[in-house]
Amino acid sequence: MTAFLDQASCWFLHSGIQERSGGVARYYRADRAQNAPVSAEITGYVVSTLFYLHTLAGRSAELDGALRAARYLAREAWDSSASTFPFEPGSSRAYFFDIGIIIRGLLSAWRATGEEEFRTRAHEAALSLAFDFLGDGVFHPIISLPDKQPVPYDQRWSRTPGCYQLKSALAWRDLGDEHAAPLFDSVLAYSLSTHDSFLRGEPDHEKLMDRLHAYCYFLEALLAVADREEPRRVLVQGIDRVAAMRREIAPRFERSDVCAQLLRLRLIAHHLYALPLDENAASEEAHRTASYQADSPDPRLRGSFWFGMRSGEMLRFANPVSAAFGVQALVLWRQHQARDWRFDLSQLI
Numbered sequence: 001m002t003a004f005l006d007q008a009s010c011w012f013l014h015s016g017i018q019e020r021s022g023g024v025a026r027y028y029r030a031d032r033a034q035n036a037p038v039s040a041e042i043t044g045y046v047v048s049t050l051f052y053l054h055t056l057a058g059r060s061a062e063l064d065g066a067l068r069a070a071r072y073l074a075r076e077a078w079d080s081s082a083s084t085f086p087f088e089p090g091s092s093r094a095y096f097f098d099i100g101i102i103i104r105g106l107l108s109a110w111r112a113t114g115e116e117e118f119r120t121r122a123h124e125a126a127l128s129l130a131f132d133f134l135g136d137g138v139f140h141p142i143i144s145l146p147d148k149q150p151v152p153y154d155q156r157w158s159r160t161p162g163c164y165q166l167k168s169a170l171a172w173r174d175l176g177d178e179h180a181a182p183l184f185d186s187v188l189a190y191s192l193s194t195h196d197s198f199l200r201g202e203p204d205h206e207k208l209m210d211r212l213h214a215y216c217y218f219l220e221a222l223l224a225v226a227d228r229e230e231p232r233r234v235l236v237q238g239i240d241r242v243a244a245m246r247r248e249i250a251p252r253f254e255r256s257d258v259c260a261q262l263l264r265l266r267l268i269a270h271h272l273y274a275l276p277l278d279e280n281a282a283s284e285e286a287h288r289t290a291s292y293q294a295d296s297p298d299p300r301l302r303g304s305f306w307f308g309m310r311s312g313e314m315l316r317f318a319n320p321v322s323a324a325f326g327v328q329a330l331v332l333w334r335q336h337q338a339r340d341w342r343f344d345l346s347q348l349i
Contacts, residue, residue, distance in 0.1 A: 002334065004293055007303030008327040009053050012046060013065045015300045017320055022072030030301060030316040040077040040085045041098035042320050043069050044105035048349045049324040051108045056331065070109035073102055074121040082146050084128040092145050096133045097158070099125050100168020107174050111346070126175055130183055138190065139165060157214050163191035163198050167217035170224060174346070191218055192230060199245070206253045212242050216261035223345060226273045236275060239265050243281055255308040256292035259285050260325035267332045271341050286333040289326050294318060324349045
């Protein structure tokens, strides 16, 4: 394994970001030397990440860490009384987006191990996603628990329906269930008809950078259907749009995950669908992504990825999602450069 990959793997497994339960903290605050609470969504991302790292390294450590996280989701994070995944342990809310990410993590565990426990729980969660969040032509982003009523929308992107939900709707497609697949298509149609307005009308550059991150979720989901004319066209235009806005906003505020998401999008679209690749832009995004990996003597930080940078100053949050996207983006960049592309779309974190 290359140094950046080995260090990232070590951080996931040994820094304490994954707690004894198997659950993974939302982030580690370096200024307080403290983890944020365990998050089911973040644990779902890390399940997918560790199984991906296991395919690259073939080591038991990544497999063991992935299984601990997957079993935490299947056994402890699941609320059997509500038949869904709460936002955090004991939370009175559940999020559409989070549950889709958790399902995809559980399915990666099932594909890697064949353990039916993971597929069964993923299927149960997919039912919650379909029925508990269904609104009038949309899927509500948040519901209250235990009554499962929609939480009122507000101006924050994560609190209102939007095209970003398509990434989580991939869970229905990934299930391979003929009854679930049409649900993905319904969210796809909604997302294609509404995505154009998602990045408009936000004067706050920090909030706009956050929206670029969410819009990349939409573009990532389009990779699954980029053999179709309209999704392919929107994907190409979307990559250019996000890249231009990121470059404009970055001197004031930049999220590391946006750099990594853009790089993944470019490379996967190029190799799977022969879409043109802007090598200069990809190289710059690879450089920016790599610059966010922490080089620290502190084992709680070494190999992690910082959340972002504001006005030239690094934000001191070691973030598992930033690390997951960052390490996958850099692996794919190395494979592209070496002309040794080895990636299946089911591996998209």
